[in-house]
Amino acid sequence: MGLGSQKDDIGDLRQLQLAPLRGKGSLRLWMSVGMALVAAFTMVTRLPWTIAGGWLTAALLFSIWSYRSIAKLPLGEARLSGAIEFRHCNRHALYSALLWMPTFWLQGWTPGLDHVLSMWTISLLMMLTLAMVAHSVPMACALFIAPVSLSAAAALVRAGAPQLASVALVAGFLLCAFCVRFAQNYVRFRRAEEILHEKTETVSLLLREFEETSADWLWQTDSNRRLVHVSPRLAYALGAPADALEGMLLLQALSGDSWETGQFPKSLHDLAERMKRRESFSNLIVPVSIGGKPRWWELSASPRLDDQGKYLGFRGVGSDVTEQRASAEQIAKMARFDNLTGLPNRLHLNEDLGRALTHAIEAKARCALLMIDLDRFKAVNDTLGHPTGDKLLAQVAARLKSMMERGMSCGRLGGDEFAVVLQNVASADAAEELAHRIIAALSRPYVVDNHQLFVGASVGYAMGPHDGATVETLTRNADLALYKSKDKGGNVVAPYVASLHAQAEERRVMEQELRGALDRGEFELYYQPVVTAEDGTLNGFEALIRWTNQKLGNVSPGRFIPLAEDSRLIAPIGEWVLRTACAEAMRWPSNLKVAINVSAEQLTDPNFASVVVSALAQSGLPPQRLEIEVTESVFLRDGGGAAQLLDQLLALGIRLSLDDFGTGYSSLGYLRKTHFSTIKVDRTFVQGAAKGATESIAIIRAVVALADSLGMATTAEGAETELEVETIRTLGCSNIQGYYYGRPMPSDDVLALFRQPESRSSAAA
Incomplete structure (x- = not known):
């Protein structure tokens, strides 16, 4: 498996080297023909025309044959290994070198340095042109340049110019090295280009798949915060054609009808400020108006910069989280409201009481907490069943809620226990008067499933911050007062007094002693x-x-x-x-x-x-x-x-x-x-x-x-x-x-x- 992978890599390398030769056959042909004509005209002044003409005929025929032969090769085909084509190009380069080498050997007919230099100049041009055309195939270049350089050097030595022969050898060596180095850089460049292209295609594919299969969409703005490259999914989400959204301000697209009034929600102002400061943001929840209907979007984005660090705009992703937000709000409501009665639960009441206490302390005012417990409710549950008891609790909650005025809030603590929070209460007498009215209202008969039911109520209350400066303390003291009212037989209002703590402590000690009384006889x-x-x-x-x-x-x-x-x-x-x-x-x-x-x-x-x-x-x-x-x-x-x-x-x-x-x-x-x-x-x-x-x-x-x-x-x-x-x-x-x-x-x-x-x-x- 490792050998197969190695062969595939070599094949890819050959195809990268052969690909630049595709489409350059005519250039090679005309180059060969032109250089052959120049060489023949140079030789004809010193050599018999039969020799010069014979070489020119051979050179022209070889050029045409080589052009047709190479033109038939599938150069740069990714599905082929390229080994045959590679060897074919190398052979033609060697054949071309063998054709040009006699131009230096024939100098024996007409000795003279100037003629040798003329042929070397023509050959050097031929080598340079080949290096430029076939630089990606260094082996072919070397098979042509090396023999020609050696032949030129030999002719220059024979002409009595060994220094020029050295120059010819060095020039040939440098050309060969140039071709090898250039080919390596070319292959690296093409490899990097292909990898980048693959990555780009992969990213594009992933982005297309992301937009096709996910509920999210991509969005992009320019440096002026206007939408650019609007995707179909973004256009669908905004309920407008993509071309109509192109160039529109992002804030305008999101705000809808409120754009004209300028009355934006705080989160949209936050979005605008972050984009203005070119700050990245993540999971930012913003309200969006789509066709006049409110929606909620979650946006994340980062600023785009070019290679020189110039700011280009923002690119990000968004999704519609309206349903998730509605579910979260419902869960939050369930966590803060009682499912049976719809009243605030203990958590919500504690928050209300905390605010009432804070205001009372700051304004040097009073607040109150009334704890309410139904009398004889367990008898209803036990005799008529829990469904009837639940319906009774719902009616109790409705009566209690109907009595609430400004600055009052009521809720269910659990079971048959309720509470009322009073803000800015004038005095303890006002709290007690409300407690008596609550007992009177809750003691009126109820009709549930054709049953006429009677329950009473016991109320204990504590005044804040006098009876407690914290939610926990005030709740505990109101509960002690409620216990006192229940202890008096029910349908009674009991205020908190300090002695209740002593009674509670006495009860605690008595219970502790009672637990071991049997064992102690x-x-x-x-x-x-x-x-x-x-x-x-x-x-x-x-x-x-x-x-x-x-x-x-x-x-x-x-x-x-x-x-x-x-x-x-x-x-x-x-x-x-x-x-x-x-x-x-x-x-x-x-x-x-x-x-x-x-x-x-x-x-x-x-x-x-x-x-x-x-x-x-x-x-x-x-x-x-x-x-x-x-x-x-x-x-x-x-x-x-x-x-x-x-x-x-x-x-x-x-x-x-x-x-x-x-x-x-x-x-x-x-x-x-x-x-x-x-x-x-x-x-x-x-x-x-x-x-x-x-x-x-x-x-x-x-x-x-x-x-x-x-x-x-x-x-x-x-x-x-x-x-x-x-x-x-x-x-x-x-x-x-x-x-x-x-x-x-x-x-x-x-x-x-x-x-x-x-x-x-x-x-x-």
């Missing part, structure tokens, strides 16, 4: 008696958890139970309560039951039923002695799963009690679906009835009547005085629970109650 169960209303007979206890921490002391359940639910710790704590209470109840008389409060978070765990079964089996407690107490929130937090789990517990023989009946939402549907054994009347109604409040008395009577009709018992909570106990008995409640019969007590005190009769009997004996 810090929990203890207390038991409060439940008696029969008719005769005060003890029929069971309600298990109540207590927590004593080394750092925090005694922590009430009202503080740590909600925290346990939020931090997902209620499941292990609830399981400990269940197992401990069941084991403790086995130490009581067999007619007493134990009631355990179960959180809504526990009932969302599908393994809760198996935990109850395990606790009963491990302790040996009969299912009939276990009563599970739940609140109405259980059914609002879960879309049917809690009811199914409670049905499983009922199937095991476990008793169910509905706590805090009537204090929350309408519970009649739950009573119809789930067979509760007991309904517990909240202590607020008990206290109200004892004071003669007709509403409380009516509610208790209604609950008792409802329970009796459904075959359920009623337990009145919070009885603390004899009057309250008598009122409960009069109204017909089945059971009573409260301080009047006993406060919550530890397990040892409960066991002491059962040992008291035995101790008294022993003392009497």
